[in-house]
Structure formats: C-alpha cells, structure tokens
Amino acid sequence: MQRRILQGMGALGIVLVALGSSHAILRLLPARAADQTDTGTGKQTTGRDTAPSQAAEPAKGNRFGAIRGRLVWDHAELPKPQVLQAEGRAERDPEVCARGLAIVDDSLVIDPRTKGIKNGIAYLANPKGTNPKAEQTLLKQASEVIVDQENCEFVPRVTALHEGQRLVFTSSDRAFHNIHLIPFTNGGFNQVMAPLGQLSVRLVAEKQPILVRCDMHFWMQGVIRVFDHPFFARTNADGSFEIRGVPAGMQRLVVWHERAGYVTAGEARGTVVQVKADEVTDVGDLKFENE
Secondary structure (H helix, E strand, O other): OOOOOOOOOEEEEEEEEEEOOEEEEEEEOOOOHHHHEEOOOOOOEEEOOOOOOOOOOOOOOEEEEEEEEEEEEEEOOOOOOOOEEEOOOOOOOOOOOOOOOOOOOOOOOOEEEEEEEOEEEEEEEEOOOOHHHHHHHHHHOOOOEEEEEEEEEEEEEEEEOOOOOOEEEOOOOOEEEEEEEEOOOOOEEEEOOOOEEEEOOOOOOOOOEEEOOOOOOOOOOEEEEEOOOEEEEEEEEEEEEEEEEEEEEEEEEEEEEEEOEEEEEEEEHHHHEOOOOEEEEEEEEEOOOOO
16 A cells, blocks of 8 residues: 655644555544744754754855745645544553643645645755856755654654755654664664654655654654755745755656655656746645545
8 A cells, every 4th residue: 555645834724644556545634733944054943843944045146046835735624633642541651641632634735725745855856057056055054953752753754855964863852762764775774762762864865755663653754855955945835945056957756745646747767847046936836636
C-alpha cells in the first residue's frame, strides 16, 4: 500500500492519507502557532516550526529570476481530524507525550480560508545554470537546519535543506527518543536520543525523500529532502512558495508533497518553466485533485 501526504495550514488543517493511486482518506487538524515568513532571509518561523521554508535571498542581476506559485486543495469538503494520541492518554510516555495537547495526524495541513497546503516542497529538477552567491548566502545564513522533538512529534514534520547544511535533531521532551533515518543514497542512521538531547548528521543530496521516524513512539514520522543546489522552497501556511535566484532560461519545476507525491506534470522530471531575468514567473495555483 502506497502512502502519501499533503500539508498546508490555517485556523484549522487537514490530513490526507492516499491509498494506492485513486483513493484517499482525508483528515482535519487544529492549527498551531501562526506562521511568519521573513522576506529578507526566506526563513519561516512558528512557535513550533523554525526550519527555513525557502532558500536564501539571491543576488540581483540580469541573469536571475524567480518562480512563484501556490499549492492548493481543490475540494470543498474539509474532513475532520484524526487524533493519534489523546491528550493525557498517550500509549507511551504519557507524562510527556500528549500531556497537555493531543497529538493529531498532521500528514496534510490545509488552510480552510485559502485552501493552501503547507509543507509541500518546490524545487528545480536538474537546474540549468548555477547561482554561487545564492548558495553561499544560504549556507552562511543557515549553516544548520533544526528538527525538534516536541510533544513527541517531529517539528517541523517536513524539512528541506542543502547538503552543505548540517541537520541537527534536538529534543524538547523529557523522554527518550530515537532518530531513525531511512535513506536511499546516504547510509542508514538509527541512534537513541536522551531526554533534552541533541545530535547532528551530514547528508548528501538524494533524489528521493528520506523518511525519519522514532521507533519508540510509532506515531512519530517526518520527511527530509536534501538538495545539492539552492533552488528549493517549502510551501507556507497559505500554500505559497517562491524560489529566488533562479538562472534565467528554461527550467523544470517540481512540486512534491509527502502524501500527494508529484503534483506537477512530468513527475520527477518536472514541468517546463521559462524564467526571465529580473522577473518573477508565477505558475499560479497548483491543484491537488486526487481523492
């Protein structure tokens, strides 16, 4: 059975679990702290989610442009949430997990006002050209990308980073966890983390997503995408994204989501986008239509 996820966020959110290619179960979840995006650095912050949502601000000039778009839900109905661990009644470590807040399946978060989907990843497939200054700026501004374990959940659930950045796992929980990475190119990683602990790992770029889970708490799952270029962005609460500093010319854009898989045409090859120097190319709303 193939499992897929979609995410976006607002006053409420939604979760979808796709079964095969033509059936899905959707779920709604309560929103967390409101997102804020620093337009200068492209970093997205929330009370629980502090990973960069977007690669660093690129150099301006006549050789680079930007790609903008929005990942949206294309149905009227907003399904109800699924509670994975009820408040105060977690199946393991209830004194920590879901102690004051129920753990809800956040595999798809949709803003009910805009129908934007959070935590999609937009990126260029085999980009034509480079932008060394944008890459250097990204690595200088954010040499580390942090994934926390809070309330026995991975925060953020979906992380995108450059292979030059160090991935740091922290724990705000006074409970033991373990970090179990399931990669394709990188070597396997499975290490116990002490309460309030921290560990880091270097990863090389992978064409496939890396699953991360905690074997001690079966409901804890996340996804990591690692790139060897700076042309990627994570969708914000309203589903919006912008990839800046893109070399002008024909590029191939991919929009991917944990449960939805490839949203854009062409799947892993991406869909063709013509980028003009010093202009923003808006690809509009990219709709996830499968049920």
